Amino acid sequence: MLEQQLINGLTLGLIYALIAVGYTMVYGVIQLINFAHGEIYMLGAFFCVTLITAAGLPFYVAMLMAVICCALCGILLDIIAYRPLRRAPRLAALITAIGMSIFLQNLALIIWGSRSKPFPRASLPAYLSEQALVMGQVGLTWLQLFIFAVAIGMMVALFLVIHKTRTGTAMRALAQNRTAAALMGINVNAVISFTFALGSAMGAVAGILVAVYYNTLYPTMGYTAGVKAFAAAVLGGIGSVPGAMVGGVVLGVAEALGAGYVSSLYRDGVAYAVMIAVIVLRPSGILGRAAIDKA
Amino acid sequence: MLELNRVQAFYGTIQALKDVTLTVRSGEIVTLIGANGAGKSTTLMAISSVVAVGGGTIVFEGRDITRLSTDRVVALGITQVPEGRMIFPALTVLENLRMGGYLRRDRAGLRADEEHAFQLFPILKERRKQPGGTLSGGEQQMLAIARALMARPRLLLLDEPSLGLAPMVVEHIFAVIARINTEGTTILLVEQNAQMALQVAHRGYVLETGRVVMSGAAADLLADPKVREAYLGDGT
Numbered sequence: 026m027l028e029q030q031l032i033n034g035l036t037l038g039l040i041y042a043l044i045a046v047g048y049t050m051v052y053g054v055i056q057l058i059n060f061a062h063g064e065i066y067m068l069g070a071f072f073c074v075t076l077i078t079a080a081g082l083p084f085y086v087a088m089l090m091a092v093i094c095c096a097l098c099g100i101l102l103d104i105i106a107y108r109p110l111r112r113a114p115r116l117a118a119l120i121t122a123i124g125m126s127i128f129l130q131n132l133a134l135i136i137w138g139s140r141s142k143p144f145p146r147a148s149l150p151a152y153l154s155e156q157a158l159v160m161g162q163v164g165l166t167w168l169q170l171f172i173f174a175v176a177i178g179m180m181v182a183l184f185l186v187i188h189k190t191r192t193g194t195a196m197r198a199l200a201q202n203r204t205a206a207a208l209m210g211i212n213v214n215a216v217i218s219f220t221f222a223l224g225s226a227m228g229a230v231a232g233i234l235v236a237v238y239y240n241t242l243y244p245t246m247g248y249t250a251g252v253k254a255f256a257a258a259v260l261g262g263i264g265s266v267p268g269a270m271v272g273g274v275v276l277g278v279a280e281a282l283g284a285g286y287v288s289s290l291y292r293d294g295v296a297y298a299v300m301i302a303v304i305v306l307r308p309s310g311i312l313g314r315a316a317i318d319k320a
Numbered sequence: 321m322l323e324l325n326r327v328q329a330f331y332g333t334i335q336a337l338k339d340v341t342l343t344v345r346s347g348e349i350v351t352l353i354g355a356n357g358a359g360k361s362t363t364l365m366a367i368s369s370v371v372a373v374g375g376g377t378i379v380f381e382g383r384d385i386t387r388l389s390t391d392r393v394v395a396l397g398i399t400q401v402p403e404g405r406m407i408f409p410a411l412t413v414l415e416n417l418r419m420g421g422y423l424r425r426d427r428a429g430l431r432a433d434e435e436h437a438f439q440l441f442p443i444l445k446e447r448r449k450q451p452g453g454t455l456s457g458g459e460q461q462m463l464a465i466a467r468a469l470m471a472r473p474r475l476l477l478l479d480e481p482s483l484g485l486a487p488m489v490v491e492h493i494f495a496v497i498a499r500i501n502t503e504g505t506t507i508l509l510v511e512q513n514a515q516m517a518l519q520v521a522h523r524g525y526v527l528e529t530g531r532v533v534m535s536g537a538a539a540d541l542l543a544d545p546k547v548r549e550a551y552l553g554d555g556t
């Protein structure tokens with residue numbers, strides 16, 4: 026029972042973590058809470074399903090293409106909505122982010138309708154829904170293993186990009202001091218675009234995994250997931266990438282335990298309670314160290 | 321090499337630069353001195369295109385760079401060591417240096433220049449794995465200069481390299497500045513420490529509330545009674 030809750034919590038938590046890194050990276054480089062990030066996550070799921078049903082692509086190919094499309098959407102979102110406001114007061118960009126979130130949600134409603142759709146399971150490799158591991162009462166499906174592998178793999182890859190590549194280092198430099206980064210010859214806008222692309226790609230993967238896991242997708246799915254992932258990013262210390270990863274997992278596990286042992290009605294409440302507790306007790310988050318740990 | 325022609329700059333409605341006209345010739349050390357708030361940093365930031373130029377022109381090696389983006393200016397060969405050093409506190413010393421060479425692709429040259437930087441400032445080699453933010457003020461200034469040199473600039477802009485440093489460290493930094501210049505880099509040096517700056521420079525300009533009010537050979541400025549009274553603490 027406990028083990029099963031932990032496994033479910035971990036699955037959910039890894040998905041939150043994937044979304045949360047997008048919030049935290051963008052916050053790190055331009056100090057903006059990109060509220061439209063949840064909508065990119067939603068678009069990931071819809072692009073993937075559309076590519077499967079309308080274009081007849083196999084699941085893995087559709088997933089890859091949907092992720093690339095979302096990376097481009099993220100770049101576009103920044104160029105169209107946020108770049109013109111780079112020198113404006115932060116509140117202007119924040120309100121624009123909320124506006125873009127509402128806009129994208131409604132665009133999805135127009136294109137795909139308001140009813141939730143099932144994921145086209147026929148396109149999935151059959152083994153994904155089989156049990157991979159059964160130990161007594163505890164079971165782990167191949168799908169859960171797939172989610173673990175993809176999520177952890179992406180986070181390791183992200184870590185390597187941020188810490189071992191020239192552009193990743195430029196991203197961290199930019200987060201620490203934008204003027205100094207520009208004085209190094211770093212094309213600030215290009216690095217910001219790169220950040221949006223990375224974060225959006227991770228968010229899109231999360232959206233697809235969730236749609237498969239719960240077998241459903243709908244235009245407003247980005248809202249709750251977005252708020253939870255944002256909570257996870259705050260929990261870990263906004264601006265800190267490892268923090269977002271840890272925050273996501275902690276939140277997912279807390280939620281699953283709360284839902285399992287108290288009442289599933291409290292599922293969402295647990296997330297907010299945890300976030301409020303962190304803000305009261307340790308405002309910089311679990312791994313936040315004021316400004317020094319950015320990106 | 322560099323010509324500023326009646327350059328103006330604004331922060332909102334405040335005019336920080338009213339009329340800055342100056343020339344830096346290839347191979348020189350030129351210093352720009354002036355009181356707090358005179359517009360020295362703003363002049364360097366205007367050259368680097370961090371601050372938008374509101375009027376006038378900036379020409380580098382015959383090319384108008386007035387409205388280029390900052391990264392384009394760096395690519396043309398102008399690198400700045402900004403006031404307050406602005407090193408990246410959470411990047412290691414080595415990563416800071418790598419960012420200095422961001423636009424270069426010649427791995428072998430970069431490696432050689434890293435070694436050269438460590439030769440100029442041996443302490444940086446000891447600290448190369450440490451986050452930049454853990455260095456002392458003097459070490460941070462050394463890192464900021466070393467980082468700028470990684471770009472192999474033809475023109476180096478230095479903003480108050482002596483600020484807040486112990487006299488011994490200042491001596492060292494100025495010796496390095498002279499050495500960098502003899503190795504072929506042209507330098508535009510902004511300083512509050514006018515004495516040191518005029519000793520190392522070939523020529524100088526005096527800036528007062530956004531305007532160049534005096535210029536000449538460094539030795540002449542050093543001997544000028546007005547300069548001595550205003551900037552060298554000769555109150556008598």
Ligand SMILES: Nc1ncnc2c1ncn2[C@@H]1O[C@H](COP(=O)(O)OP(=O)(O)OP(=O)(O)O)[C@@H](O)[C@H]1O
Nearest residue numbers: 331334336354355356357358359360361362363512
């Ligand atoms: N970001 C800013 N916003 C508004 N005004 C500014 C800003 N930066 C500088 N100023 C103003 O512009 C003028 C010139 O400033 P600048 O920093 O160029 O002077 P400075 O000669 O470098 O002085 P210091 O010796 O203190 O470094 C000053 O009056 C200053 O108050």
Ligand SMILES: [Mg+2]
Nearest residue numbers: 360361362403
């Ligand atoms: Mg200054």
